[in-house]
Amino acid sequence: MSPVSIKDIAQAAGVSHSTVSRALSDSPLVKAETKARIQRLAHEMGYSPDARARSLVMGQTRTVGVVVTSIADPFIASVVQAIESAAHDQGYAVILCSSNSAPEREIAAVEMLQSKRVDGVIVASSRIGALYQEHLERLSVPIVLINSHSKYSEHYTYAVSVDNRQGGYLATAHLAQLGHRRIAYVARPSDHSSNLERQEGYRQALTGAGLPYAPSLVTPCSGRVESGAQVLPQLLALPEPPSAVFCYNDLTAIGLLHAAREAGLTLPGDLAVVGFDDIPLASYVCPPLTTVAQPHGEMGRQAVQMTLALKQARDEQFSNIVLAGQLIIRESSGVGSRE
Amino acid sequence: MSPVSIKDIAQAAGVSHSTVSRALSDSPLVKAETKARIQRLAHEMGYSPDARARSLVMGQTRTVGVVVTSIADPFIASVVQAIESAAHDQGYAVILCSSNSAPEREIAAVEMLQSKRVDGVIVASSRIGALYQEHLERLSVPIVLINSHSKYSEHYTYAVSVDNRQGGYLATAHLAQLGHRRIAYVARPSDHSSNLERQEGYRQALTGAGLPYAPSLVTPCSGRVESGAQVLPQLLALPEPPSAVFCYNDLTAIGLLHAAREAGLTLPGDLAVVGFDDIPLASYVCPPLTTVAQPHGEMGRQAVQMTLALKQARDEQFSNIVLAGQLIIRESSGVGSRE
DNA sequence: TTGTAAGCGTTATCAG
DNA sequence: CTGATAACGCTTACAA
Secondary structure (H helix, E strand, O other): OOOOOHHHHHHHHOOOHHHHHHHHOOOOOOOHHHHHHHHHHHHHOOOOOOHHHHHHHHOOOOEEEEEEOOOOOHHHHHHHHHHHHHHHHOOOEEEEEEOOOOHHHHHHHHHHHHHOOOOEEEEEOOOOOHHHHHHHHHOOOOEEEEOOOOOOOOOOEEEEEEOHHHHHHHHHHHHHHOOOOOEEEEEOOOOOHHHHHHHHHHHHHHHHOOOOOOHHHEEEOOOOHHHHHHHHHHHHOOOOOOOEEEEOOHHHHHHHHHHHHHOOOOOOOOOEEEEEEOOOOHHHEOOOOEEEEOOHHHHHHHHHHHHHHHHHOOOOOOOOEEEOOEEEOOHHHOOOOOO | OOOOOHHHHHHHHOOOHHHHHHHHOOOOOOOHHHHHHHHHHHHHOOOOOOHHHHHHHHOOOOEEEEEEOOOOOHHHHHHHHHHHHHHHHOOOEEEEEEOOOOHHHHHHHHHHHHHOOOOEEEEEOOOOOHHHHHHHHHOOOOEEEEOOOOOOOOOOEEEEEEOHHHHHHHHHHHHHHOOOOOEEEEEOOOOOHHHHHHHHHHHHHHHHOOOOOOHHHEEEOOOOHHHHHHHHHHHHOOOOOOOEEEEOOHHHHHHHHHHHHHOOOOOOOOOEEEEEEOOOOHHHEOOOOEEEEOOHHHHHHHHHHHHHHHHHOOOOOOOOEEEOOEEEOOHHHOOOOOO
């Protein structure tokens, strides 16, 4: 049988359904005792308000959509955890869409969210293709990008990011300061804005340390842990192999670390490694990974807050939010190994 | 302005809204050319069907709720990834609820999902409190538990699990076979059914190997990585410390591994460690972790399939699904270290 | 082949 | 204080 509705309660209480509606929303327009009676009855009958019907007339679903590449990525999982928590605190539900970076799935996700009439969308997908962007824009709800800066940025699309350039700078400067002269960068494909910014920080730090920027030391990879391992042979095959590597993210760095150990390299003596993200397990690999910590909790919270603020005030101008990353020095960068 | 509705299209096309509805659902009751015209118009006007309104009349939301303790747990993230993927393939959306094991949040999650009228709920929460159970049961939609067996199991609640007992057995028998005589078990609090089953497998393997079952060798912990580290001193403080440890999950095992290395133990020589889950990073810690792999992809897919099958056939009897775990031998259990 | 009308479960307006 | 009534956007008999 279908769930009990406001009408069922009305019938049971011998009042009209509008009175029940008022009583359940604790309106002062209902006599105290009828209100109490109705509320008790509703409870007894196991009433659960239908959010769909309510949203239809209220014009809001109290739901946000979250689009990610993969929830199995530990950094993304951390951010989503924070998003879900913040959303819950504000009385919002979260619809999760994982795209696996497949463009057609990203588009399908956006269309589904649009149909479900979510009040806002948070995208932690890094790469915003032109096609995808177009679909996003026709969505008439606030969109907040995490660690992604859309070039065609519209009135309605904002971003909260870590300061990727600064993070890349911190990581690279740290390695330079330890005395490394040849520092590689393991990159993502260049259509990621976050990758480009990290790489820019890398370049600036090299320059700042009086080191040349050598394109041959920049290798692209997929950002997953296996690809970090695959990158090692390429680096070692260079005429002058690097003594240190800054990786786009921790997963890559961990893959690289692992491959290096398997190849018999001494870490960090033979190769110093710095990652980006500070995923929960970063300090548990060996050697423990030096990395640039992203404030994932803060990023998730801010993304939710911004989404809801945007919903409230469609007209106001907002600024993108950029949070500082923090260099966490652990053993993979060779504390004391080059004194 | 509000999104374009079926009425707007009707007006633009000079037909009634029901004709539009039919045309958009590709009904044969509409003349081919009007249908084409309406569909083109809908596309041009950027029409997106309102899933709420549709669900109200259709009686289904094509949405499932997923309740987890924490999406930051790598094993859960893997399962959720599979769930989202399978759900998407069936045209279902996923509402994610993270409870952080807080009972009031689990209850809030269930109530929210009920209000949103999801078509089914998948719970990967391990511990099903009595209170929570009660709320779950008043939900009149299919509920599928992952790795959890509700004692009070009702007609309508099913489970898909790994064979926890067998997994615990495999892990422990492996250690016994390597020659270990004192094997500890790092457990979860005992209200987790999966924990009890793994522990049962542990006990059986000990018995099978002619080893005594010593309660002092069973230590509870929180299941998070920090608690794995905290458990080490307790084990070492025992009159006869264990030479091997089987951990409830990989996170605990990794914490333990890390603490042991920091304490200067040789791994796996001084302490062999086996985990459970086979999280993606299990082979990247050091030493690489021997563990019982759960078929997370299969579990997620089966959970979705079961949920939807249950929805279709409310009457039929289903069986709980139990999948085999697989022992993955890596270095943390000391391959060749005790020959 | 198309239009009219009812209904899904709410909230909100307007009389009483 | 309470009850009709309309409205939200859709699907689906039932009529024409």
